[in-house]
Amino acid sequence: MGTVSYDALLWLSFGGPEGPDDVMPFLENVTRGRGVPRERLEEVAEHYRHFGGVSPINRLNREAMAAVQQELAARGIDLPVYFGNRNWHPMVEDTLERMRSDGVRRALVFPTSAYGGYSACRQYDEDIERARAAVGEGAPELLKLRQFFDHPLFVAANADAIRAAHARLAGRPARTVFTAHSIPTAADAAAGPPETGGEWYSKQVFEAARLVAAQSGVEEYDVVWQSRSGPPHIPWLEPDIVDHIDALHEQGVRDVVVSPIGFVSDHLEVVWDLDNEAADRAAELGMGFARAATPNGDPRFAELVVELAQEHLAGGGVRKLSEAFPVAGCTLNGAPCAEGCCAPVRRPATS
Ligand SMILES: CC1=C(CCC(=O)O)c2cc3nc(cc4[nH]c(cc5[nH]c(cc1n2)c(C)c5CCC(=O)O)c(CCC(=O)O)c4C)C(CCC(=O)O)=C3C
Ligand SMILES: [Fe+2]
Numbered sequence: 001m002g003t004v005s006y007d008a009l010l011w012l013s014f015g016g017p018e019g020p021d022d023v024m025p026f027l028e029n030v031t032r033g034r035g036v037p038r039e040r041l042e043e044v045a046e047h048y049r050h051f052g053g054v055s056p057i058n059r060l061n062r063e064a065m066a067a068v069q070q071e072l073a074a075r076g077i078d079l080p081v082y083f084g085n086r087n088w089h090p091m092v093e094d095t096l097e098r099m100r101s102d103g104v105r106r107a108l109v110f111p112t113s114a115y116g117g118y119s120a121c122r123q124y125d126e127d128i129e130r131a132r133a134a135v136g137e138g139a140p141e142l143l144k145l146r147q148f149f150d151h152p153l154f155v156a157a158n159a160d161a162i163r164a165a166h167a168r169l170a171g172r173p174a175r176t177v178f179t180a181h182s183i184p185t186a187a188d189a190a191a192g193p194p195e196t197g198g199e200w201y202s203k204q205v206f207e208a209a210r211l212v213a214a215q216s217g218v219e220e221y222d223v224v225w226q227s228r229s230g231p232p233h234i235p236w237l238e239p240d241i242v243d244h245i246d247a248l249h250e251q252g253v254r255d256v257v258v259s260p261i262g263f264v265s266d267h268l269e270v271v272w273d274l275d276n277e278a279a280d281r282a283a284e285l286g287m288g289f290a291r292a293a294t295p296n297g298d299p300r301f302a303e304l305v306v307e308l309a310q311e312h313l314a315g316g317g318v319r320k321l322s323e324a325f326p327v328a329g330c331t332l333n334g335a336p337c338a339e340g341c342c343a344p345v346r347r348p349a350t351s
Pocket of ligand 2: 181
């Protein structure tokens with residue numbers, strides 16, 4: 001570590017539409033070849049239209065990047081930050097081309113997901129590989145930063161957000177519910193190096209929840225899933241957050257704090273699926289509901305990104321809280337962590 005030098009930091013994210021005309025082309029980019037039924041697409045397009053066809057994700061990424069740029073400067077690190085997405089402009093292929101023409105030869109890549117798994121980790125490797133292939137000759141070397149679900153700064157930001165959400169419920173004894181994006185159970189089974197037995201995505205979400213709960217002083221909590229798509233006969237991680245709110249109500253729970261531990265910013269799955277759908281269900285049932293903030297706006301998030309980068313610069317150490325998982329996700333030029341790690345699961349064609 002610290003022997004190779006880097007010229008830039010590439011902020012690699014999912015992307016989101018920035019106006020009504022972007023919505024369908026964006027959704028087609030996201031779901032190309034993935035067997036998501038047309039009706040699901042129409043339904044999701046409707047969610048975006050509630051916000052004028054604008055996802056907050058690009059703005060939030062730009063804000064976080066500005067904070068990171070400041071934090072780098074404060075630590076005397078000279079590393080320009082570039083922005084590239086998988087599914088919407090600025091597309092990572094175009095950004096990488098610009099980096100090449102700016103003379104960038106080696107860059108660190110920060111993927112905006114904390115976990116392992118195909119959608120959360122390996123697909124970002126594919127983005128890196130595709131972008132380098134698109135640029136061709138002279139494409140910058142790209143080293144992806146590691147998974148950070150157990151980094152003390154990620155855990156601390158989430159723990160404080162949960163404490164603040166509980167405080168908004170005036171100290172009533174609310175149940176804490178952690179939520180992350182559901183994935184097909186077959187994709188979860190394939191998450192992690194094959195010889196480890198898989199399920200790294202769900203197990204890392206449970207591990208992050210355990211660490212955050214402990215730090216926020218929460219004793220009783222649940223881990224649930226959200227934003228499922230795909231044909232109904234394919235099993236995905238369960239229970240769903242909205243069904244779970246029903247179940248808690250039946251058990252006599254009166255207040256819930258929801259922590260979107262699976263996400264780093266308030267993008268559409270958070271502002272629609274949680275702040276509207278889940279919150280509405282709680283309201284219908286007469287339950288109190290407070291959604292914990294995502295880490296994006298917390299100054300510790302910028303520090304986290306800079307620390308992850310510093311692991312590859314002179315003098316940077318590795319801070320992680322989980323002993324259950326090794327450092328993972330950090331590879332060069334889009335290589336998988338190991339042969340078959342987080343391999344994509346073939347999706348059945350839909351009619
Ligand atoms: C694990 C995971 C993360 C977290 C890791 C990470 O952050 O990368 C994540 C993030 C996100 N997912 C997002 C949006 C969408 N995800 C979809 C579809 C899917 N997501 C999946 C998984 C995940 N997704 C999966 C298994 C599918 C099924 C199809 C497929 O296998 O690809 C679809 C298609 C319609 C639908 O089915 O919902 C959309 C529109 C946005 C942007 C939101 C915005 O615009 O603000 C973000 C940050
Ligand atoms: Fe998604």
